[in-house]
Amino acid sequence: MITKKEVQHVAKLARLGLSEKEIEKMQKELSVILEYIDLLKEVDVSEIKPTFHSVLIENVMREDEAKRESPQIINKLLDEAPSKEEGYVKVKEILK
Amino acid sequence: MEVEFLTISKIHQGLLKKEFSAEELTRTYLEKIKSNEEKLGAFLEVCEDLALSQAREVDELIFQGREIPLLAGVPCAIKDNILVRGIKCTAGSKILENYVAPYDATCIKKLKKEKVVILGKTNLDEFAMGSSTEHSAFKITRNPHDLEKVAGGSSGGSAAAVGGGECCFSLGSDTGGSIRQPAAFCGVVGLKPTYGAVSRYGLIAFASSLDQIGPITKNIEDCEIVFNAIKGKDPRDSTSVEANLKSQIFRGPHSASSGMGQESNLKSITKISNLRVGIPKEYFGEGIDKRIREMIEEAIKKIEKEGAKIEEISLPHTKYALACYYIVATSEASANLARYDGIRYGMSYEISNLKSQISNLMDVYLKTRGEGFGQEVKRRIMLGTYALSAGYYEAYYLRAQKVRTLIKQDFEKNFEKVDFILTPVSPFLPFKIGEKIDDPLKMYLSDIFTVSSNLAGVPALSLPCGKVGELPVGVQIIGKPFSEPAIFQLGKFLEKIFGK
Numbered sequence: 001m002i003t004k005k006e007v008q009h010v011a012k013l014a015r016l017g018l019s020e021k022e023i024e025k026m027q028k029e030l031s032v033i034l035e036y037i038d039l040l041k042e043v044d045v046s047e048i049k050p051t052f053h054s055v056l057i058e059n060v061m062r063e064d065e066a067k068r069e070s071p072q073i074i075n076k077l078l079d080e081a082p083s084k085e086e087g088y089v090k091v092k093e094i095l096k
Numbered sequence: 097m098e099v100e101f102l103t104i105s106k107i108h109q110g111l112l113k114k115e116f117s118a119e120e121l122t123r124t125y126l127e128k129i130k131s132n133e134e135k136l137g138a139f140l141e142v143c144e145d146l147a148l149s150q151a152r153e154v155d156e157l158i159f160q161g162r163e164i165p166l167l168a169g170v171p172c173a174i175k176d177n178i179l180v181r182g183i184k185c186t187a188g189s190k191i192l193e194n195y196v197a198p199y200d201a202t203c204i205k206k207l208k209k210e211k212v213v214i215l216g217k218t219n220l221d222e223f224a225m226g227s228s229t230e231h232s233a234f235k236i237t238r239n240p241h242d243l244e245k246v247a248g249g250s251s252g253g254s255a256a257a258v259g260g261g262e263c264c265f266s267l268g269s270d271t272g273g274s275i276r277q278p279a280a281f282c283g284v285v286g287l288k289p290t291y292g293a294v295s296r297y298g299l300i301a302f303a304s305s306l307d308q309i310g311p312i313t314k315n316i317e318d319c320e321i322v323f324n325a326i327k328g329k330d331p332r333d334s335t336s337v338e339a340n341l342k343s344q345i346f347r348g349p350h351s352a353s354s355g356m357g358q359e360s361n362l363k364s365i366t367k368i369s370n371l372r373v374g375i376p377k378e379y380f381g382e383g384i385d386k387r388i389r390e391m392i393e394e395a396i397k398k399i400e401k402e403g404a405k406i407e408e409i410s411l412p413h414t415k416y417a418l419a420c421y422y423i424v425a426t427s428e429a430s431a432n433l434a435r436y437d438g439i440r441y442g443m444s445y446e447i448s449n450l451k452s453q454i455s456n457l458m459d460v461y462l463k464t465r466g467e468g469f470g471q472e473v474k475r476r477i478m479l480g481t482y483a484l485s486a487g488y489y490e491a492y493y494l495r496a497q498k499v500r501t502l503i504k505q506d507f508e509k510n511f512e513k514v515d516f517i518l519t520p521v522s523p524f525l526p527f528k529i530g531e532k533i534d535d536p537l538k539m540y541l542s543d544i545f546t547v548s549s550n551l552a553g554v555p556a557l558s559l560p561c562g563k564v565g566e567l568p569v570g571v572q573i574i575g576k577p578f579s580e581p582a583i584f585q586l587g588k589f590l591e592k593i594f595g596k
Contacts, residue, residue: 017466050497054553082444
């Protein structure tokens with residue numbers, strides 16, 4: 001069983017603003033799901049290497065070159081930002 | 097014009113013989129969408145202008161007497177987590193409600209080169225997380241065979257659009273069954289290609305080591321055509337590979353590749369008695385609807401009668417696949433979805449609630465993500481964040497990736513003795529709208545037969561094999577990595593013996 005405090009902690013790590021009701025619901029649902037996932041504990045994995053990717057991929061390298069995009073594309077991408085000023089993306093102050 | 101039964105080659109022939117123009121065909125589909133959509137709900141957006149301009153281009157080529165590609169003028173629909181330049185791409189989420197794609201996904205670029213007609217964007221579970229399309233922030237998609245039932249998910253809109261005759265083919269994405277299960281529910285063909293066979297550039301990421309884009313079509317021939325059009329290595333997706341596609345699975349003197357006609361094709365395959373098909377016993381045990389089990393067993397008997405060798409096999413770690421999947425997929429999702437922060441693009445709580453008193457950056461994150469994501473997405477972000485967090489990483493994430501190795505090895509060992517593995521697609525028939533929405537774990541069980549292929553990276557195809565009442569049932573063909581051509585061969589053969 002995951003505790004309410006743990007749920008609040010994880011929500012903060014995930015940057016999810018959850019209501020009090022959501023936290024309660026989440027606590028119940030995550031507990032049920034985690035209980036199911038405990039099934040994995042019965043597998044002996046002591047000698048097993050993890051598979052992070054199903055196909056064998058070696059490092060894929062390329063030249064470290066900046067590719068210039070046209071101002072149109074740059075503006076289009078900037079236009080997607082909810083808040084901007086003078087061609088910059090605007091955020092709340094992070095240092096006082 | 098009856099568009100329901102039009103396949104890609106029929107459309108191609110029709111255009112060449114001038115039985116109809118691409119514009120006429122497109123208008124017919126657009127009308128069909130207009131009259132049908134209110135009950136079906138497959139589309140999130142219909143892009144009439146784009147479709148008509150693409151169709152006119154094809155008509156112009158035909159008028160000039162130029163050669164046209166096989167897919168030219170073929171009306172299709174695209175799952176709304178794949179970017180089409182200039183068209184909204186929402187991923188079924190409020191957080192991307194007004195996001196307009198600034199570029200084309202690689203698979204879209206390739207389809208545009210083939211001169212397809214894009215009719216619109218289809219509904220999905222938010223960020224492709226779900227098995228019924230009920231987790232879309234915008235609407236519910238209904239099953240074209242029974243409007244009270246779900247279309248499956250997460251590519252429910254794409255599958256319903258093909259099954260309901262609103263387009264000729266569609267693209268979906270499959271992370272744990274999201275192409276195959278809705279294809280089975282809607283009575284159409286769906287392929288999850290080998291991991292890396294199709295570029296993921298321009299696909300809104302859910303779980304990057306599992307996601308694959310694939311076709312949803314009316315038959316295997318169409319599936320093969322679309323797959324061949326979208327596959328290939330892409331410098332913009334470093335996990336994509338130039339597939340050395342193996343077609344020679346059917347060995348022996350009568351190779352199935354001989355002969356172009358359907359008849360000779362069938363003959364050559366029926367003679368290859370050394371085709372070995374594995375039936376994993378773990379897929380027929382508890383939890384599967386008896387009617388589905390019987391239908392799949394019936395299908396297996398038919399294949400055996402044609403001369404194939406049927407072998408019972410064991411994939412002993414099947415039992416752990418779903419638990420393993422839900423750790424791997426949610427962990428990757430929690431990282432991938434960190435980008436929706438209310439700053440770079442998409443919804444911002446601050447901007448949409450100008451009167452709000454948000455004073456710091458943390459609150460922008462919390463409010464935007466808390467408001468912008470739906471319940472299922474939040475649940476999965478929470479689960480993934482938990483599995484990756486300090487103190488739990490080894491117990492959950494690392495352990496799951498080790499179990500994944502065992503699941504992959506199950507396939508590798510069995511593919512030494514069999515050419516294909518045949519299983520059901522879904523343990524149950526299309527279910528009632530609302531039936532599983534309040535029980536996440538029950539909903540997750542929809543994917544019990546499909547997640548293993550994503551974890552192992554192997555290709556898997558869903559093919560209709562019959563109906564229980566009005567409801568379609570699908571059989572799943574799982575092949576070795578990059579054996580898609582062989583899967584299509586077997587699929588065409590099965591289509592025949594299932595009496596399609």
